[in-house]
Amino acid sequence: MKKLIIGNWKMNPQSKKEAEIIFKGIVSTAQKQKNADVVICPPYPFLSIFQKTKFSKISIGAQDVSVEQSGPYTGEVSTKMLTSVGVSYVIVGHSERRAMGDTNQIVNKKIINALKAKIIPILCIGERHRDSSGEYLKFIKHQLHECLANIPKPQVSKIIIAYEPIWAIGEKAQREATPEEFTEIKIFIRKIIFDIYNSKLAHNVMVLYGGSVHPENSAEFLVDADGLLVGRDSLIPKKFDLIIKSVK
Ligand code: PEP
Secondary structure (H helix, E strand, C coil): CCCEEEEEECCCCCCCHHHHHHHHHHHHHHHHHEEEEEEEECHHHHHHCCCCCCCCCCCEEECCCCCCCCCCCCCCCCCCHHHHCCEEEEEEHHHHHCCCCHHHHHHHHHHHHHHHCEEEEEECCCCCCCCCCCHHHHHHHHHHHHHHCCCCCCHHCCCCCEEEHHHHCCCCCCCCCCCHHHHHHHHHHHHHHHHHCCCHHHHHHEEECCCCCCCCCCHHHHHHCCCEEEHHHHHHHHHHHHHHHHCC
16 A cells, blocks of 8 residues: 655745745655655645646645534634635544544544545644653543544544644644654554444544654654655655655
8 A cells, every 4th residue: 555645834924935845845746656656735825826737646635624604603713615726635633623623423423424525634643741651542442433423434534544643743842742642543543443333344444643753753653654745844855755755
């Protein structure tokens, strides 16, 4: 299976011109990488710039989507708007959105909306703290159960899961996660999905790693991860190119 390398630009860069420069800096490496597909998730205003991308290896993703379809919801963006500008992936449940109020129930509605619109949801899960008594495993199990509620069996393998421990994300990360920690969680996630659906389909679900991925650690995570969700280093073409190239 091809790996998936996703860049989440968050609320960056500050202009269309800069967005185009970063995108151009990534294109040629992404096009040459035969063993991976690349998804760029820019802020909403920049989505349509890359709409007519002829670059088959790069897809465009949004960083969020509304639970509503249309109407009086100031500031919201619907799945139809996203598909109309060529978006094929959407991040849901990112810890930064959860910190702004997204509950598992809201994330669940967003997944259902995305699937209906044939947009691939990238479901972010992950604990805030790692404790020695294994509470974090219960937390992840709970997130999965609530976020996947009422999602029928045939749909589940269309969802991409990104394990993003909050303690390992961003400039304020307590420390980096280890590839071994990721492997443990990947096995756990697949088991939870297997238990929910009682189906081998669980093994088809892609499980990605995200949290302080950089060119020096990407290859190690990619041994077991089906792909990577990259924040800061996806805005620096030289670094993101090296991460893309680290797919063997
Ligand atoms: C993220 O927030 O999804 C993320 C992975 O960020 P970073 O790579 O900057 O830790």
